[in-house]
Every structure is written in structure tokens, then in C-alpha cells.
Amino acid sequence: GQNIDQPTEMTATEGAIVQINCTYQTSGFNGLFWYQQHAGEAPTFLSYNVLDGLEEKGRFSSFLSRSKGYSYLLLKELQMKDSASYLCAVKDSNYQLIWGAGTKLIIKP
């Protein structure tokens, strides 16, 4: 079966750096996405990786290793507004998005 694993919850301090890991086992691979979702709202797009390596976008960076089935989302200079759930999703061979359960990130002052 298809499976995406990410930690259920993480806590970090305002101003610090946090890394959220995601491992996946899917039938085929056509890209990996990271989304941010605040409670009661639709997910908002953060990043997309299809090739190995690091993609940097402001305070957020995303890394992909296809051989290891592994990705991480790195958030720098954490702000209180970054408190949210972070969803990892993989597009499989049928171009269908397979979603992880999400990581709830709690930011403390």
C-alpha cells in the first residue's frame, strides 16, 4: 500500500529553526508537496520538489531524496503565525495526491 509518515506534533520556540520530516512509500513518484493548513481552513501551498536537492523560498526550505523516499521542510526564524499543521503529499504514478496525516507545529514564545 501507499504510505506517508510524518511526526504527529512538534514544538519549537519563536525565532528558532525546526525541521519536519516526511518519509514516503508510493506507487511511483511525480513530485512531493508541502502545504500549511490552519485549523478550519484549506491548505496553502508551500513548496514542490520533483528532483533531489534543496529548494529555498524565503524562510521555508524543502529537501528531497528520492532514493531514500525522504523529504523535510525547514522553517527558519519561526514566528507565532507559523503555528499550524504541515502536510506532506506525494503525487503517485497516476498523478493522484497521497496525503500524510500532517504535523501539528506548536510555536512557543
Next chain:
Amino acid sequence: GAVVSQHPSWVICKSGTSVKIECRSLDFQATTMFWYRQFPKQSLMLMATSNEGSKATYEQGVEKDKFLINHASLTLSTLTVTSAHPEDSSFYICSLAGQGDTEAFFGQGTRLTVV
């Protein structure tokens, strides 16, 4: 990127009634739309894939007679929850994500509460 408008954003209905949720693509012709359901503290679960001009493809365990999907045009897909029950209370979200897209575009979501 594509803009997706979903309506209503929230709805409360009585048990046994039906509720229709609309998802419109405002600037993009969407041949395929995806309908998700999300229970509290859980991930997005794909319910069905809506295909313009043809029948929707439902995921295993999703009752097609209960969750009616209509995709009559390239810009509108609707999800109707028929004979709603309290256990249908959830967050329903539509999405566009073409094969070549590097982003999935989401509607605002609909919070359904069945009382």
C-alpha cells in the same frame, strides 16, 4: 495560479436533509476536480475524482449514492450530501490538480455540521 471558489464556507443542516456544495474554477478550465473530506485532527481523505461530462470515480468505502457528484461544465463541480447524518459532519474541500501542475489549488473548504 488557478483560483478555486467553494461555496458555502459553512452550513448547518438537519439530519435527513441534503446539502449541496459548489466548487468553481474561476480562471481555469478544469476537466478534473478532486473532492476531499477531513475530520478533525486527521489528514485529507480523497472521496472522489470528478470528471467533466462523465461519472465521478469514487474511492473505496465512499458511497456514490450518498455523495452525489456532478461536473456538468468545465468550471463547476458540485458535491451533494444526501440524507445527511451527524457522522457526515466534516470539512469538505475541492481541489484542482492537473498532471503537469506543480501545485494543487484548493477551494476555501466547507464546514458541514449535521444536527
